[in-house]
Amino acid sequence: MANKALKLFMVIDSRSVGGIETHVINLATGLAKRNHHVSIVLLNYHTKHPIIRTLSSFKVPVIALDGRPWDLINAIKDQQPDLIHTHGYKANIIGRFAAARTKTPCISTFHNGDMGSGKLRLYTALDIWSSKYSTNIAVSDEIADRLKGQCAATLPNFIPSQQVTAAPKGRQIAFVGRLDEVKNPALFCQLAELFLGDEFHVYGDGVLRSALEKNAPPNLYFHGTVDDMQRRWHEIDLLVMPSLNEGLPLAALEAMANRVPVIATKVGDLPKLIQHNRNGFLFDGTLSALQSMLQQWLEINSTTQNLVRDKAVDTITTHYSEDAVIPKILAIYHTALSTNLLGENTYAIQ
Incomplete structure (x- = not known):
């Protein structure tokens, strides 16, 4: 399985290009160079999103949805990726729900060092609570500590x-x-x-x-x-x-x-x-x-x-280069896939 070309969904909720989007671009293009089949899934379609133009030159397809969880579920059923990898609190929460409904392994990366305030803090808390339904990566030790044992690895951001x-x-x-x-x-x-x-x-x-x-x-x-x-x-x-x-x-x-x-x-x-x-x-x-x-x-x-x-x-x-980090991410993917094949996944969202 370690040499298998994987079919992957990278799921984000985004309007512009910031740190999370740059990380996703770097990861998607790095995986594509290693002959994996990667699609970027935008939970909400925003016209002229710069990520679409950026990824077109790398021949990485972008799937634009309308923001409803069922849209993601239908996209997973239609495309049947081996796993989905979510980034950011909204994508993490919706992605875990969709993964559970379709019995698809879900990897979530936690990026934000700031817990936020008001509604954002509530969403962040929900993201952490629901992390038990995914295999999780944190980009820093401080973020990993918040997950209270629900973090598979701390892997840094990286650049091409x-x-x-x-x-x-x-x-x-x-x-x-x-x-x-x-x-x-x-x-x-x-x-x-x-x-x-x-x-x-x-x-x-x-x-x-x-x-x-x-x-x-x-x-x-x-x-x-x-x-x-x-x-x-x-x-x-x-x-x-x-x-x-x-x-x-x-x-x-x-x-x-x-x-x-x-x-x-x-x-x-x-x-x-x-x-x-x-x-x-x-x-x-x-x-x-x-x-x-x-x-x-x-x-x-x-x-x-x-x-x-x-x-x-x-x-x-x-x-902190892609050659140092991407092999570690791939190892997490393969572990999650093996666990899922053995029936040991913990998804239980009804």
Whole structure:
């Protein structure tokens, strides 16, 4: 069974491309290169979704549904995948229900380090409660701990091997991510005010953008959401991630693969990724500590900077590339399939 080409559904609920979608794209294309048959299932069809255009060049089909659980059940009955792999709380919940009704093995990946608030927190709790009906992967140890024994493996986010590059470096100090409270872009803006002789660039959009732009110093530039971030890394000297909460952000992996060191807060699995003063830098979340770390980076000589860059690339190649992670995901798939064939699955949703 280990050599069998698998037929797989990757199930997501999505309107745009963010961290989860990028992970799904990387996983789907990596599996397709290994001769597995992968379809992306959008629970709700949103016209002109960028994931459709992105995947068309890799010949990965996209199945667009109307948001009802029965649509997914019918798609599974029609296409008969060997298993489904769900990503994100809504896809996880609906996917487990559909998998149980069709007796299809279900793998769920838990991505979000933030539990959220209000209705989102309720959905997150339901996602965790229903995790007993799937085989689960967490992208960080902190997320795995929430599953209370229902986690088969902690596997990090990863990037395509061809994205590991030795691109020349620019001079930008960058923030890449959503402009909302949990990502803490306000701290990045405060940092820019302390280094008016350097260029600071924000790649991303969100609810805080207008307020941040209104009070931005003259050396701070906002680019909004960009679809070609891979082409921007060569312009960036350093990535700053002042997040209040994280799992394992793909932006950090992409930066390091492109020889861009990261200064990050000690949250989620960032301390596992970043070896302080070796392949990047960690700080305690305060502006003074962040200022000190940036000043340290700007003052060290180019030889030492290149050693940090080279170590960053080595870290990604060894532990966070598709060649390092996808074989482990495939092993989980085959274990789930073997368990299902033996009749040992735990699905019991009526």
